Amino acid sequence: MTRILIVDDEPRIAEPLIYALEREHFSVAHVALGEAALACLARDNVDLVILDVGLPDINGFEVLKRLRQSNEVPVLFLTARQDEVDRILGLELGGDDYVTKPFSPREVVARVRAILKRQGGNGSRSAVPLWQLDEAGARVLCKGEPLSLTRSEFLILAALLRHPGQVFSRAQLLDICDSDEDSFERSVDTHIKTLRAKLRPLQADSLLATRRGLGYYLESA
Known part of the structure; x- marks a missing residue:
């Protein structure tokens, strides 16, 4: 089963996403902090990350920067800053796509499926985590x-x-x-x-x- 990690500190955003993804038969884990996400990704196999830019501890860009040092798992940004993410994604950080708030859970599911399809099905560009x-x-x-x-x-x-x-x-x-x-x-x-x-x-x-x-x-x- 394809494993998705949602990194978002707002329940009103995370909970509908979890519901929508589980309805589509994805296995979903959820954490609220960037440091918790990095620990989870170091510990577990994950096929795709849905990552909010505005986290309480470290922002999503820093999470991705640190993640990319050892893991190439696909990352879909959730953001309210379309212009900044557009620029960042085109540079060195290596995000795969982004969805601008407000959005519908169905749109996120569609983006997830598109990323996974580009990655050949399971979404992981790294054979195993570190x-x-x-x-x-x-x-x-x-x-x-x-x-x-x-x-x-x-x-x-x-x-x-x-x-x-x-x-x-x-x-x-x-x-x-x-x-x-x-x-x-x-x-x-x-x-x-x-x-x-x-x-x-x-x-x-x-x-x-x-x-x-x-x-x-x-x-x-």
Whole structure:
């Protein structure tokens, strides 16, 4: 089933869209913030994103800019600023289409179908997302490849994936491990070193970054 992510903080806009898309047999997820959208896209396979420009935390242009560093999923903008989006879409950001407010849900569904058709059916121009976090299965996939992780490595990487860009101190990561085997903060350094070694064949080790004197964080792309 084709998966659509709606990123909009206004229920009066999101709810009719969800209803209209689900009636057409799309699988729909909804988040209200840009950071939540980036986390979702890093974690899950999505075939198309419907993205509002005016979000409360970071605007839709910034979301798309960060997304395009690692993912080519098609993006349909929702906007009240037709002239600005027209210009942006023709430049470097890489949006696929836009709908200007006010609009009908049926128009959005038609635009979604047109984008998906251009993309060959399922809409994804990227074979797999950079990261996939499978909480239930306690595993992480990088570029579609499952990583062989110890319990502590999984817990550390999962925490970093849930909050890309956030710096975690050694003490915080040690608490996350919550294991008798990890009783010293320096053990966190060992786990990070091992994680980087496991990510190196996938050319993703540099994304596990150090903030000197503070701790570790995961680059957002």
